[in-house]
Amino acid sequence: MKLEKINSDSFENYIRSKGLKITPERLAILAAIVTFNGHFNADELYAAVLTNGEKISRATVYRSLPLFTESRIIHETIRCGEKSSYESAIGIAHHDHLLCLKCGKVLEFMNHEIERLQDELCKKYQFESVDHSMSIRGYCKSCQKTND
Amino acid sequence: MKLEKINSDSFENYIRSKGLKITPERLAILAAIVTFNGHFNADELYAAVLTNGEKISRATVYRSLPLFTESRIIHETIRCGEKSSYESAIGIAHHDHLLCLKCGKVLEFMNHEIERLQDELCKKYQFESVDHSMSIRGYCKSCQKTND
DNA sequence: GTCCTTGCAAATTCTTTGCAACCTC
DNA sequence: GAGGTTGCAAAGAATTTGCAAGGAC
Numbered sequence: 220m221k222l223e224k225i226n227s228d229s230f231e232n233y234i235r236s237k238g239l240k241i242t243p244e245r246l247a248i249l250a251a252i253v254t255f256n257g258h259f260n261a262d263e264l265y266a267a268v269l270t271n272g273e274k275i276s277r278a279t280v281y282r283s284l285p286l287f288t289e290s291r292i293i294h295e296t297i298r299c300g301e302k303s304s305y306e307s308a309i310g311i312a313h314h315d316h317l318l319c320l321k322c323g324k325v326l327e328f329m330n331h332e333i334e335r336l337q338d339e340l341c342k343k344y345q346f347e348s349v350d351h352s353m354s355i356r357g358y359c360k361s362c363q364k365t366n367d
Numbered sequence: 368m369k370l371e372k373i374n375s376d377s378f379e380n381y382i383r384s385k386g387l388k389i390t391p392e393r394l395a396i397l398a399a400i401v402t403f404n405g406h407f408n409a410d411e412l413y414a415a416v417l418t419n420g421e422k423i424s425r426a427t428v429y430r431s432l433p434l435f436t437e438s439r440i441i442h443e444t445i446r447c448g449e450k451s452s453y454e455s456a457i458g459i460a461h462h463d464h465l466l467c468l469k470c471g472k473v474l475e476f477m478n479h480e481i482e483r484l485q486d487e488l489c490k491k492y493q494f495e496s497v498d499h500s501m502s503i504r505g506y507c508k509s510c511q512k513t514n515d
Numbered sequence: 516g517t518c519c520t521t522g523c524a525a526a527t528t529c530t531t532t533g534c535a536a537c538c539t540c
Numbered sequence: 541g542a543g544g545t546t547g548c549a550a551a552g553a554a555t556t557t558g559c560a561a562g563g564a565c
Contacts, residue, residue, distance in 0.1 A: 240539050240544055261529080276547045281530060294504070315501075317494050330488060336481050337503060344474060346465050348505040353463075355485060355499035356442070360492070388519055388564050409554080424522045429555060 233290035247273035248283050252293060258306045258325070294352075315352065319359040326359065381438035395421035396431050400441060406454045406473075442500075463500065467507040474507065 230249055234241055251267040252259075259267070265280045284305070287293045293305045315333070317326040333353070341348045378397055382389055399415040400407075407415070413428045432453070435441045441453045463481070465474040481501070489496045 238544085242539070242545065244546070278531080278548080279546060282545085317489075317492060319494075326492060326494070328488060328492065330484060333481055333484050333488075336478060336484070337501075340476060340478060340481075341465075341503060341505070344465060344476065345508040346467075346474070346503065346505055347507075348503050351501065351503035353485075353499065353501035355489060355494065355496050357489065357494055357496040359494055386519085390520065390564070392521070426523080426556080427521060430520085 230287070230290050230292050234286065239286070244273075244275045244279050245283055245286070247271065247275060248280060249287070249292065252287065252307050255307050258304050260304050264305070316354040317359070318354055318356045319362055378435070378438050378440050382434065387434070392421075392423045392427050393431055393434070395419065395423060396428060397435070397440065400435065400455050403455050406452050408452050412453070464502040465507070466502055466504045 230245075231241055234245070247268050248264065251264055251271055254267060254271075255264075261277075261280055261284065265275075265277050268275055268280065284293075288295060288305075293307050295305055315328055315330070317328060319325075337348070337351060340346075378393075379389055382393070395416050396412065399412055399419055402415060402419075403412075409425075409428055409432065412432075413423075413425050416423055416428065432441075436443060436453075441455050443453055463476055463478070465476060467473075485496070485499060488494075
């Protein structure tokens with residue numbers, strides 16, 4: 220798939236530009252990241268790599284996470300109670316989140332107008348944006364009824 | 368100060384409505400929260416309570432955090448690398464964040480238009496909003512020059 | 516008096532690190 | 541071959557929990 224190729228390229232470029240090395244472990248982790256459509260945490264990523272039949276250690280996953288965030292393959296998203304959570308930044312339309320405090324459901328949405336305002340803001344503050352996350356916490360439709 | 372009274376009331380109402388109890392420890396923690404203008408984490412909150420001359424245990428602070436978030440006195444904010452971070456939600460105008468990936472600086476801003484759009488979105492999804500956080504990651508003005 | 520809370524210390528959970536062997540460039 | 545990388549197991553950091561004693565209502 221085209222998108223994946225582009226992304227593995229950008230990862231490899233980053234790695235090389237830093238004088239680091241492409242290893243089978245890192246490629247296995249990248250492959251696992253690509254399979255995620257939504258959010259994942261370190262442990263889920265580790266599990267996904269194992270599921271793919273690759274044997275690596277948890278430490279390697281943890282050590283690779285900064286490389287992937289720095290090469291903008293993934294980014295850290297808000298944590299809502301749990302551990303650090305990441306999200307693949309590739310091949311997915313950017314979106315923001317509505318988090319239900321009751322059932323834990325995550326609704327994703329995308330609003331061009333908000334995106335545009337964010338760009339304006341960055342301009343105003345002369346801030347070079349890399350990515351952003353927005354999340355609204357509250358109660359989803361079905362939890363409002365049962366809300367105590 | 369008026370604001371503080373209002374907030375300690377809302378905390379006490381919440382506590383009572385749940386059949387829980389107002390304790391000196393909880394009040395000491397609330398008092399410490401009020402002194403924060405910005406962000407803090409569990410340990411900083413614990414330290415602040417001690418600084419105020421109150422002797423409580425770290426476990427009590429951890430156990431109280433959910434109570435304060437549920438009563439909307441504080442809310443969890445995005446974590447950027449560190450531990451869970453909280454922010455007092457009282458007496459402070461709501462704002463969002465620009466996080467510099469290089470120097471770690473946090474710029475705060477507030478944009479009414481974005482707030483308004485968020486409200487619209489919630490309406491559209493029939494989502495009852497409690498609070499929200501938005502953060503834009505990137506490079507601040509001074510770090511762009513030295514950016515490698 | 517009942518049931519919630521606290522402090523303590525131990526237990527968990529998540530993440531990082533030291534080190535010797537190993538692999539990439 | 542030099543220097544980055546890995547796995548392992550141990551170390552660390554943050555947070556949670558069990559339990560007996562204490563406190564709020």
